[in-house]
Amino acid sequence: MKILVCVCQTPDTAAKIDFVDNNTQFNANGVTFIMNPTDEWYALVRAIELKKQHGGTVTTITVGGAENEQTIRKGLAIGADDAVRIDTNAADSYGVAAQIAEYARSQNYDLILTGKETIDYNGSSVGGMIAELLDLPYLSGASHLDMPDANTAIAKCEIEGGIETLSAATPLVISSQKGMAEQVIPNMQGIMLSRRKPLTVVAPAAINDLASVKVFEKPAPRSSVKLIDPDNAADLIRLLHEEAKVI
């Protein structure tokens, strides 16, 4: 079974977010970067588990510059067999998806996995876009994925107020979320092996972006907290009604 896992590098969860050039560009200066959590903990780890079950290969794919290579090596240390980096900075989800789809088109992957969304641009769109570009079925936000055989995926997907169990034949695209696998910390052997695993840099296809960001803005800080005496807790309800007007 050939599995492709889309891996993105994002600012660390705790990173301070700032913008430059009149708030048109993210300021990456001094920011620590990590592998996007849902790509790593769920999509990649589950892909490696499925490979152990059915045999085959797990390839990661990343769209971005050489500054992504530390993150890509981490994926190899966790257990991916090889990695592809498409050497361009896409401006939107479509740019990322179209580059990945162009590469994947000739590779006959059985399964393409993404995280449910990146924690930077929160687009939750790359998986669905790849599916449409390659005319494949798409399961969005799967919290469980089983493959009883190499040709059938059975996934649980969260919908509002419930969980659907869905089945589809490979090839297909699935976006992954919490529940699909447990976080794996790479061990020393994995880290040593990762240095010798192939990382192929691919030239980008000519793709036009669809949407663009005009300007970023940080939310106004909340005014400082209004503390209520615990002995007059009922006052809170009055304030929520009269002042905040939410009840």
Added chain:
Amino acid sequence: MSVLVYIDHAGGNIKKVSLEALSYATKVAELTGAAGVTALVLGSAADATVAGLGAYGATHVLWANNPLFDNFDSGAFTKAIAEAAAQTGANLVVLSHNSRGKAIAPRLSVRLKAPLIAGAVSLPTLDGSALVVRKSVFSGKAFADCVLAGATNIISLNPNAYSVAKGGGSCSVSAFSPSVSAADFKITTVSVEKQSGDAVPLPEAELVVSAGRGMRGPENWYLVEDLATALGATTACSRPVADVHWRPHHEHVGQTGITIRPNLYIAIGISGAIQHLAGVNNSKVIVVINKDSEAPFFKAADYGIVGDAFEILPKLTEAVKRFKAEHA
């Protein structure tokens, strides 16, 4: 300009988030002088339900009353919505950024070659003929104003970001027969398990009462549930609580759980780790109850009570009941 709205429903019950999307689209049509708002319904529903969409601003409804669409497949639905967009000459397609919307919108963006803003949080402004739409980025730490300048554009609207506006309008309904066949449905629904009982599902809830390790054990959750029931709120929890199975995973809000933006988020015994804030920091009003006055969550809160949740919660529940009785 013409606007198309995809209406999500479950067994003929139209989802509130789709009425939000329709109300939003109606307002956008007004702002841009669009000719009309077409609502698209796929699958079985009651005649009156479909015709009733006029009250929320639809001037016309296209309805594919075909049981094929009672199963969901993002590919088949995308094909049908794209045909409706072509048929109505839509320059803008609006849908909810709910579970269905997240599956459909990116496919539709590719199919229509239309730029997509996934998870809009407010009405667009106009920049020349382009729409500028705000969405939340960096897990709630910032907003991005994005430009939609395609011949057709797509907005998926975050749940609870725009209020349902009901008026007295009516609409015409016409049958819609997209060229979608059983072969377009490649996903089989094996089963559906209902989770949240009668409460409003968490991503759609306007009022949320959430608790963390400060509750010391699942046996104490009745205090949280009593307050939620009195308020008519949905319950949620922090990650550690879901991880030790005090509460089910679908209640976990935060970076790796569900992202919500309710009108009111009450956090009890949750310290406010950055991963938790990432899932709730766009809530309109945040109340934090914690015995530790140094809990970082107080810095992100509008109202706070420093004290013992086991004493405060019953008092709050009583106060809510009194308030409800007075305002009944």
